[in-house]
Amino acid sequence: MDAITGIIAAIVGVAVGAGAVFAFRAVASSKRAREATDAAVGIVQRGESEAKRLLDQAQDDVRGARREVEDEIRERRREAQRIESRLANREETLDKREETLDKRQESTAQQELRLADLERELASMGTHAEELVRQRVEALEQVAGLTASEARDEIMQQAEGAMGHDLAKRYYNLEQQMLADADEKGRMAISLSIQRLASQVVSETTTSLVPLPNDEMKGRLIGREGRNIRAIEAATGVDLIIDDTPEAITISCFDPIRREVARLALTSLISDGRIHPARVEEAVENAQSEVDEVIRRSGDQAVLDAGVRGLHPELIKIIGRLKFRYSYGENILLHSVEVARIAGMLAGEIGADIQVAKAGGLLHDIGKALTHEVEGSHIEIGDEIARRYNLPEPVKVAISEHHDDARGTPEAFIVAAADAISAARPGARRDTVEFYLKRLEALEDVANSFPGVQKSFAIQAGREVRILVAPEEVDDVEAASLARNVVRKIEENLVYPGEIKVTVVRETRATETAK
Numbered sequence: 001m002d003a004i005t006g007i008i009a010a011i012v013g014v015a016v017g018a019g020a021v022f023a024f025r026a027v028a029s030s031k032r033a034r035e036a037t038d039a040a041v042g043i044v045q046r047g048e049s050e051a052k053r054l055l056d057q058a059q060d061d062v063r064g065a066r067r068e069v070e071d072e073i074r075e076r077r078r079e080a081q082r083i084e085s086r087l088a089n090r091e092e093t094l095d096k097r098e099e100t101l102d103k104r105q106e107s108t109a110q111q112e113l114r115l116a117d118l119e120r121e122l123a124s125m126g127t128h129a130e131e132l133v134r135q136r137v138e139a140l141e142q143v144a145g146l147t148a149s150e151a152r153d154e155i156m157q158q159a160e161g162a163m164g165h166d167l168a169k170r171y172y173n174l175e176q177q178m179l180a181d182a183d184e185k186g187r188m189a190i191s192l193s194i195q196r197l198a199s200q201v202v203s204e205t206t207t208s209l210v211p212l213p214n215d216e217m218k219g220r221l222i223g224r225e226g227r228n229i230r231a232i233e234a235a236t237g238v239d240l241i242i243d244d245t246p247e248a249i250t251i252s253c254f255d256p257i258r259r260e261v262a263r264l265a266l267t268s269l270i271s272d273g274r275i276h277p278a279r280v281e282e283a284v285e286n287a288q289s290e291v292d293e294v295i296r297r298s299g300d301q302a303v304l305d306a307g308v309r310g311l312h313p314e315l316i317k318i319i320g321r322l323k324f325r326y327s328y329g330e331n332i333l334l335h336s337v338e339v340a341r342i343a344g345m346l347a348g349e350i351g352a353d354i355q356v357a358k359a360g361g362l363l364h365d366i367g368k369a370l371t372h373e374v375e376g377s378h379i380e381i382g383d384e385i386a387r388r389y390n391l392p393e394p395v396k397v398a399i400s401e402h403h404d405d406a407r408g409t410p411e412a413f414i415v416a417a418a419d420a421i422s423a424a425r426p427g428a429r430r431d432t433v434e435f436y437l438k439r440l441e442a443l444e445d446v447a448n449s450f451p452g453v454q455k456s457f458a459i460q461a462g463r464e465v466r467i468l469v470a471p472e473e474v475d476d477v478e479a480a481s482l483a484r485n486v487v488r489k490i491e492e493n494l495v496y497p498g499e500i501k502v503t504v505v506r507e508t509r510a511t512e513t514a515k
Contacts, residue, residue, distance in 0.1 A: 172480045208251040208263045212270060218242050218249065220275050221266075231277040235284040236262035256324035260294075261287045295320035302333055306340035306362040308355070312389045319362070321369040332369075335422055336362050342418035343411075352410045353394065360398025360415040363391070367399075420499045443500070446489050450482060464501040465490075471508040479504045 212218065222229045222242065229240055238253035240262075251266070253259040264287035269275050272283075299320025303311060311319075322333035340361035347357035366385050367378030379400060386396040397408050398415040440458040443465050447456035452473040457466045467486065469479060483504045490500055 169477050172477050175480060208259050210249050210251060210263055210266045210270070212247045212249060215247060217270060221249065221269075223275065227277060228275050228280065231280045232262070232266070232284075235280055236265060238262040256326070257291060257321070260324060261291050263287075264290055295323065298323040298333060302337050302362065305337050306358055307344065308340065308359045308362050311359075315363075315366075315385070315389045318366060318369045318385065322365070325368050327365075327368065330423070332365050336365055338422045339364060339415065339418045342421055343414050346414045346418060347411065350410070350414075352414060356392065356394045356398065356409075356411040357414045357418075359391070359395045360402070360411055361418050363395065364399055364402045364415050364419060439494075442494055443490065446493065447486055447502075449489070450486065452478075452482070462500065464503065467502065467504045469504060469506050471506050474504075474506060476506065479506045 220228070221232070221240070223231075229242070232238075233240060236253075237255070237258045238251050241250035241252055243250070249266070251259050251262050253262070261284065265280070265283040268283045268286065269279065272279070296317055297320070299316040299318070302319055302322075303316055319333070319336070322336060323331070325332040327335070340358045343357040343361035344354050346352075347354045363382070363386070365378060365382070367381030367383075370381055370385075379402075382399045383396065386399050391399075394409050394411050398412040401408065401412045402416045402419050439462050443458040443462060444456045447453060447465050447467050452469050453467055454470055455468045458464075459466060465486070467482070469482065474482060483502050486502045486504075487500075490502070
């Protein structure tokens with residue numbers, strides 16, 4: 001009985017517990033349902049609010065876009081009205097022009113008719129006038145005893161004689177006036193430029209002397225059966241002169257570059273002491289490399305000294321080769337740098353392009369660097385080098401015209417003047433006695449070849465020619481013409497450095513004897 005009661009009590013307890021659990025869960029579920037309902041209501045409210053806001057914004061955007069479209073439509077309508085107005089005005093203008101053209105065509109047609117009538121009248125009058133002129137000419141020929149062509153020739157001869165003297169006199173006066181002004185300004189510019197420049201002088205030689213430690217070295221240089229000296233001469237292209245000169249040998253060659261290579265190679269062989277054909281070739285190669293480096297440095301230094309910029313590196317190497325070139329005993333590289341400096345100063349004095357003048361002065365004799373390898377004069381070679389390295393046109397003109405009378409630019413004239421100044425500087429150049437005498441004789445022969453010349457004298461080392469003329473045969477005007485003709489013949493027939501001044505002297509003397 002107790003067991004049954006316990007079981008029943010347990011069942012009741014379980015039932016009560018289950019009911020309590022069910023009641024608790026029901027209460028919790030009801031609470032979550034209320035919370036979910038509240039959350040859903042809040043979401044719906046927020047969605048409705050956002051939707052309303054977006055709808056209001058969309059309506060505002062639509063209204064703004066509509067206003068923009070309406071404004072654009074109004075602007076296009078105004079533009080269309082303006083275009084219509086311009087088209088209407090243009091049509092009106094075209095109508096007026098058409099009316100004007102019609103009137104002009106009518107007027108032109110009337111004028112053409114009048115011109116045709118006038119041409120017919122003139123043709124008939126011209127025939128009559130020609131007949132009258134012919135009759136008058138025949139009458140004048142009968143009275144004068146000359147035909148019209150004869151009278152014309154006689155009048156022309158008289159006019160040429162009278163006008164020729166007047167023109168020559170006027171030319172002489174103008175020339176004297178221009179020369180006076182030009183001489184004064186030229187002396188000023190040249191004197192200022194020369195005073196600002198001081199340059200050294202290097203004379204040309206065709207031999208180099210190589211010192212020896214002792215005379216026994218001569219035999220070693222000659223070698224067994226002369227094999228060493230033959231190897232040296234074949235590798236360098238020079239002549240070795242081994243004579244009785246104590247402790248020295250002489251290198252002879254007209255090419256200064258080959259002579260310098262030989263000198264350096266011999267110096268190296270003598271210092272090393274090993275002298276045989278294989279060693280000779282090695283020494284010559286090393287000497288050639290050293291000379292190439294000297295040429296490069298000389299070109300760089302010359303460009304720096306002259307103040308020229310923007311030259312091609314290969315062109316600078318060609319400039320450096322001028323270190324071993326000479327003209328009339330003058331070193332071409334030093335001469336070129338000097339010409340560049342003088343040309344730059346002259347250009348500064350007269351307001352020309354200084355850089356063009358400097359470049360033209362430095363490169364005016366560039367053709368002489370390759371005269372041994374390339375055919376043609378140094379002017380032609382210089383032109384080719386200028387084209388190859390794309391030099392500016394004014395610099396090309398200065399290079400090609402520094403020995404020409406037709407100088408197309410002020411800078412070309414300045415370079416030619418600077419070249420003459422550098423060449424004429426005392427001690428810059430020298431000639432052999434034989435060539436010097438021949439040049440003086442040629443100058444005097446040219447001057448004596450003209451009529452009216454009594455005597456001529458080449459003075460100032462051939463840089464001036466004094467001509468004495470017969471005063472009864474040559475007047476003052478003809479003396480100026482004679483000077484120009486002599487200058488022209490000298491330029492055409494003679495080769496000379498620098499410039500030659502021609503002076504014609506006309507002197508009249510009156511002598512009486514008192515008895």
